[in-house]
Amino acid sequence: MLLFLMPLTLVAYFLILWFISHRSSQRGGQTNDAFFRAGRQSPWWMVAFGMIGASISGVTFVSVPGWAEQSGMRYLQMCLGFIVGYVIVALVLLPLYYKLGLTSIYAYLGQRFGGNTRRTGSLFFLLSKLTGGAARLFLVCSVITTFVVQPLVGNGFVQFTATACIVLLLIWGYTRQSGILTIVRTDALQTLCLLLAAVGITVAAAQKMGLDAGGVIHTVTSSPMCKMFEWDWTDKQAFWRQFLSGIFIVIVMTGLDQDMMQKNLTCRNLREAQKDMCVYGLAFLPVNALFLGLGILLSTLCANEQLAMPSGDGLLPAMVSSGVLGAWVVVPFTIGIVAAAFSSADSALTALTTTACIDLLRIEERNLTAEQARRIRRRVHAVMVMLFLLCMILFRLANNNNVLNAIYVMASYTYGPLLGLYAFGLYTRHGVTDRWVPLVCLAAPLVCAWLDYFAPRLWNYTFGYELLLLNGVLTFGGLWLLRSRKGGLG
Numbered sequence: 310m311l312l313f314l315m316p317l318t319l320v321a322y323f324l325i326l327w328f329i330s331h332r333s334s335q336r337g338g339q340t341n342d343a344f345f346r347a348g349r350q351s352p353w354w355m356v357a358f359g360m361i362g363a364s365i366s367g368v369t370f371v372s373v374p375g376w377a378e379q380s381g382m383r384y385l386q387m388c389l390g391f392i393v394g395y396v397i398v399a400l401v402l403l404p405l406y407y408k409l410g411l412t413s414i415y416a417y418l419g420q421r422f423g424g425n426t427r428r429t430g431s432l433f434f435l436l437s438k439l440t441g442g443a444a445r446l447f448l449v450c451s452v453i454t455t456f457v458v459q460p461l462v463g464n465g466f467v468q469f470t471a472t473a474c475i476v477l478l479l480i481w482g483y484t485r486q487s488g489i490l491t492i493v494r495t496d497a498l499q500t501l502c503l504l505l506a507a508v509g510i511t512v513a514a515a516q517k518m519g520l521d522a523g524g525v526i527h528t529v530t531s532s533p534m535c536k537m538f539e540w541d542w543t544d545k546q547a548f549w550r551q552f553l554s555g556i557f558i559v560i561v562m563t564g565l566d567q568d569m570m571q572k573n574l575t576c577r578n579l580r581e582a583q584k585d586m587c588v589y590g591l592a593f594l595p596v597n598a599l600f601l602g603l604g605i606l607l608s609t610l611c612a613n614e615q616l617a618m619p620s621g622d623g624l625l626p627a628m629v630s631s632g633v634l635g636a637w638v639v640v641p642f643t644i645g646i647v648a649a650a651f652s653s654a655d656s657a658l659t660a661l662t663t664t665a666c667i668d669l670l671r672i673e674e675r676n677l678t679a680e681q682a683r684r685i686r687r688r689v690h691a692v693m694v695m696l697f698l699l700c701m702i703l704f705r706l707a708n709n710n711n712v713l714n715a716i717y718v719m720a721s722y723t724y725g726p727l728l729g730l731y732a733f734g735l736y737t738r739h740g741v742t743d744r745w746v747p748l749v750c751l752a753a754p755l756v757c758a759w760l761d762y763f764a765p766r767l768w769n770y771t772f773g774y775e776l777l778l779l780n781g782v783l784t785f786g787g788l789w790l791l792r793s794r795k796g797g798l799g
Contacts, residue, residue, distance in 0.1 A: 316457055318643040322502075323479050326651065329498065330483035330491045344489060344686060345412050345663050346575055351493045353581035356572050357589040359496030361596060362503050362652035363569070364589075370503065370649040372448070373597060375624040377604030381536040383546045384601060388594045390555020395590025397556070398564035399583040401735070406570065407579040413667040414570050421734045423743030429750050430730055431668035434567055435661060437723035439693075442568075442657035443700030444719070449650035450476055450701065452626050456639075466705065473701050476650075481694045484655045485687060489571055489663075492656050496572075499648035506645025507599055510625075513634040514606045518613065528609055529602045545773040557778050559590075561724035565731055568660035658697065662690045718776075722757060725780020726750035733785050739792035749787035753780050 376384055406414055415434065419427030450473045458468045484491060515525045529535055539546045563569040576582040607628050610616075614633060628634060629642045666672045666689055672682045730750070733741070757780045764770045772779075 318640055319453075319457075319647060322644060322647055323483075325498070326479075326483045326495050329495050344659070345571075345667070346489065349575055350577060351572070351575035353576050353585040354588075355497045356493060356576055356582075357585040357592075358500050359493055359652070360569065360572055360585070360589045361592055362496050362500030362649060363572070363656050364563075364593065364653075370507070370600070370625070370646050373600040374604030374607060377534050377601045378608045378624065380546055381534045382598070382601050382605075383537060383539055383551065385537050385594065385598060386539070386546070386548050386551035387555035387558070388597050390552040391559045391593050392590050394556040394559025395563065395586055395593075397560060399586040399590075402560075402564040402570075402731075403573060403582050403586060404579060405735070406574060407582065411574065412571075412673075413664055414565070414567055414574075415664065415668050418730060418734065419668075422730075422741050422746065425743045426730065426741065426746045427668060429747045430727055431664050433723055433726050433750065434565075434664055437720065437727075438566070438568055438657050438661055439696055439700050440719050440723065441562075442654055442661075443697050444704055446473070446476065446650055446654045446697065447701045447704040449646055451705075452646055455626065456630060469705055470698075470702060473698055477654075477694050477698055480651060480655050480658065481690070484659055485690055489575055489656075489659050492659055493572060493575060496652045496656065499652040502644045502648040503652070504596070504599075506641035506648070507603060509641035510629075510634065510638055510645070511599075511603050511606065513638045514603070514610055514628075517634060518606075518610055525602075525606065529605045532605050532609060534605045534608065545771055550773050550775055554773060554775050554777065557728065557781070558720065561728045561777065561781075562720055565724065565727040566660075567664050568657050571660050571663060572656065654697070658690065658693050661693045661696075662686060665689045665693070721776040721780060722754040725757065725777050726753055726784045728777065728781030729753065729784025729788060732781060733788045737789075737792070739789075741788050742791045742793060745791050746788070749791065750784060753783040753787060756783055 373384065405417065409417060409420070411417060413431070415427050415430040418430045450469060453476070454464055454469045454472045458464060458472055462468055483495070511525070515521070518524075518528070520528060538548050539551075541547055542549065544550075573582045573585060576585055604624060607624055610633065611624075611628070616631065616633070625642070629638055666682075666686050670685060670689070672685055677685070726749075730746075733739075757776055760779070761772050761776060764772060
């Protein structure tokens with residue numbers, strides 16, 4: 310049953326996405342304006358709803374339930390910080406982007422400091438999004454390989470690579486024409502599918518345990534795993550460390566991220582974009598609580614059935630494949646994980662293409678015909694697909710068991726320089742010596758890596774995600790040393 314249900318579900322799901330893409334390209338055209346900006350006519354509620362799916366991704370769908378067994382509900386401490394971060398992005402960064410009429414948010418760095426700074430910010434984003442997006446899609450391809458490919462031809466390196474190629478070709482197929490115009494619509498659909506899938510699996514677990522809605526709530530809240538707050542400041546999951554990390558993670562991974570901001574910049578005006586950001590931010594907490602609660606429920610079911618408890622990312626896939634929840638659960642699981650994966654990967658590829666075309670190749674500033682610009686954009690889009698594949702292969706070789714944690718760790722190093730650059734640009738009036746900015750942005754992560762390695766040995770302190778803030782502070786300090794009296798935009 311599993312062998313047939315999952316492939317059929319995948320085929321049906323992709324056909325729906327392709328249909329939406331086809332209709333979007335017919336209505337909005339295949340122009341660069343449609344690909345990069347969606348004509349700036351996207352309804353705010355559709356953007357907000359779609360961003361939930363893009364942020365959650367396949368990593369949240371698989372990893373977060375597994376976190377409940379390892380660290381309880383403490384992840385919600387970070388989610389509380391996320392809400393504050395989204396408000397800051399809405400009130401500070403969105404007005405700036407709309408005032409300047411930006412398509413790529415890194416154009417601000419060029420106007421403020423110079424071309425080298427703009428390219429540096431763009432390259433750090435490319436590195437961040439390639440690694441983060443590939444890590445998310447890697448997890449999904451691993452699950453598909455295990456469930457679909459392994460029963461037929463085994464689960465080796467070649468099988469995984471073939472699966473990754475097919476998935477990336479599918480995503481490339483429905484994003485290559487209209488880009489963000491298509492994605493705004495498909496992401497809304499995929500968010501709906503993701504949430505319905507989570508609810509469906511929760512219902513299946515509740516039925517297996519003989520619980521009604523009240524019983525589910527009681528089981529989750531009475532579990533020893535239902536611990537949300539940690540007040541020991543030396544613990545990596547201490548409240549203030551998680552809360553503050555959550556604020557700055559959102560500022561950099563949303564507010565300074567072309568992928569997330571590109572959707573917001575398709576709204577009709579600033580007010581609608583701010584409304585979209587705040588609504589989306591408030592929704593993030595209950596959505597993650599749903600997945601953590603699902604993790605507690607599945608862990609309790611494992612204990613009741615005396616099943617071996619899979620750890621980390623393996624909990625949800627193992628419960629589905631075991632048959633304990635019933636064969637029909639394969640359908641919502643497949644839809645949920647694919648919806649989550651596609652909603653983050655498709656927008657990531659589009660954002661990478663946008664940044665490369667606008668910031669690095671400067672196609673809108675060159676004397677190109679519409680056909681020449683479109684041809685360059687399509688070639689860049691194909692290159693980004695191949696780079697995605699390369700990163701996924703590297704993750705396969707690394708064999709990391711907790712992808713979500715790996716993403717946040719990588720963000721601490723790759724988004725830190727962006728945090729420092731934007732903070733210096735927004736909160737000082739100084740310019741910088743533009744040619745030295747790349748060295749500062751390289752030095753800050755290297756110093757952080759040194760501190761992360763030696764801090765436990767020298768001071769008995771282990772850095773968590775607050776390493777991101779330290780990275781930004783070091784970048785800010787380096788820019789301060791390079792400051793000049795004359796600056797660009799204030």
